[in-house]
Amino acid sequence: MPDLSGLTPAFLLTVACMALATYLTRIAGWLVLRGRSIGPRLRRVLDASPGCVLLSVIAPSFASPDMTELAPLAVAALAATRLGFLGTVLAGVLAAAFIRQVLPLLMG
Amino acid sequence: MRDWRWKDFGRGAGCALPVALGFAPCGLVLGAWCVQKGFSTLGVPLFCGANFAGGSEFAVVAMWTWPPNVLLAVMVTLLVNSRHLLMGAVLGRFMEGLPARKAMPALFLMCDETWVLSLADAAAKDAGDRPRGWSFAHYLGTGLTLWCGWVASTLSGALAGPLLGDMRVWGLDMAFPAIILYLVKGMWRGLVPSLPWLASLAAAVAACRLLPRGWYVPCGALAGIACALLLPCEGGPDGGPDGRAAKEQAKDSATPGEGA
Numbered sequence: 602m603p604d605l606s607g608l609t610p611a612f613l614l615t616v617a618c619m620a621l622a623t624y625l626t627r628i629a630g631w632l633v634l635r636g637r638s639i640g641p642r643l644r645r646v647l648d649a650s651p652g653c654v655l656l657s658v659i660a661p662s663f664a665s666p667d668m669t670e671l672a673p674l675a676v677a678a679l680a681a682t683r684l685g686f687l688g689t690v691l692a693g694v695l696a697a698a699f700i701r702q703v704l705p706l707l708m709g
Numbered sequence: 710m711r712d713w714r715w716k717d718f719g720r721g722a723g724c725a726l727p728v729a730l731g732f733a734p735c736g737l738v739l740g741a742w743c744v745q746k747g748f749s750t751l752g753v754p755l756f757c758g759a760n761f762a763g764g765s766e767f768a769v770v771a772m773w774t775w776p777p778n779v780l781l782a783v784m785v786t787l788l789v790n791s792r793h794l795l796m797g798a799v800l801g802r803f804m805e806g807l808p809a810r811k812a813m814p815a816l817f818l819m820c821d822e823t824w825v826l827s828l829a830d831a832a833a834k835d836a837g838d839r840p841r842g843w844s845f846a847h848y849l850g851t852g853l854t855l856w857c858g859w860v861a862s863t864l865s866g867a868l869a870g871p872l873l874g875d876m877r878v879w880g881l882d883m884a885f886p887a888i889i890l891y892l893v894k895g896m897w898r899g900l901v902p903s904l905p906w907l908a909s910l911a912a913a914v915a916a917c918r919l920l921p922r923g924w925y926v927p928c929g930a931l932a933g934i935a936c937a938l939l940l941p942c943e944g945g946p947d948g949g950p951d952g953r954a955a956k957e958q959a960k961d962s963a964t965p966g967e968g969a
Contacts, residue, residue, distance in 0.1 A: 642937075645938075649933055654768055694887070701880060
């Protein structure tokens with residue numbers, strides 16, 4: 602029997618509202634913007650906003666004073682510019698595992 | 710063009726399959742992450758299947774609290790998925806003539822990859838300006854395959870998640886920022902268009918240090934949008950969404966396993 606304890610009304614409401622919000626973004630372009638031109642300013646905001654939000658979401662990692670957080674983050678950022686999906690994730694995870702598990706052993 | 714062809718449906722499914730496999734690791738990480746945040750196993754495919762937009766799911770799960778903050782989740786979702794507006798506007802031209810009772814449900818399946826693969830297929834069949842080569846069956850084959858792949862991989866992650874234990878010990882928590890950095894890199898269009906990102910990151914980091922927890926995402930997003938509004942416009946009127954630009958972009962980025 603799977604665990605159903607997390608399926609609270611508030612959870613289901615959040616899922617429903619998010620799904621509706623995403624669906625609105627999918628049909629709004631088709632309903633409203635179809636055949637119209639979009640000004641350069643609006644276009645730039647629409648182009649930039651996903652990256653803005655995604656980077657804001659991981660800001661706590663960048664704000665951390667902890668080197669075992671910052672160093673693997675730098676490795677992952679560098680890897681993202683060079684490697685594909687798996688390479689980037691592996692670089693970040695391995696760097697974090699190394700600095701947290703292996704380095705303390707080496708330093709004694 | 711409007712008649713249904715199973716051959717097109719199969720072709721769409723076939724070209725979406727490697728893409729779905731390519732982002733399966735992403736779904737695994739997300740599913741495991743959801744369970745660690747207290748989602749029930751069944752809640753994960755529900756959450757991912759109903760929304761079907763990975764970037765917003767990662768963003769919302771990262772800020773997840775119990776009880777969930779519905780308003781913040783919806784705002785973040787709208788901002789991350791605002792790119793669908795442009796994509797829908799472009800796809801709308803290709804869907805011309807398709808009745809709303811078909812187009813409206815089909816748009817549920819429009820994600821970055823469906824859009825790219827569908828337009829790339831149309832571009833391959835039709836070199837002219839008129840979007841005649843677009844196939845509804847191909848679009849549905851692509852979209853349904855990607856949806857099934859996403860739900861299956863996030864569910865698998867949810868099932869495997871409890872086995873992983875404390876993600877921090879072995880650095881597995883770093884998978885999350887790494888995935889976000891990879892996604893953002895996929896959106897990179899040069900330094901100047903990316904300045905709003907730097908503004909966002911700087912404002913969000915400052916908010917993390919100075920403001921109560923939970924404010925950094927709205928602060929970062931607002932700073933980025935303000936920066937995008939203030940940047941000078943490059944010369945020349947902007948044509949808005951146009952089929953040719955979309956086709957070029959589709960050709961550029963239609964490589965399996967890239968982007969999510």
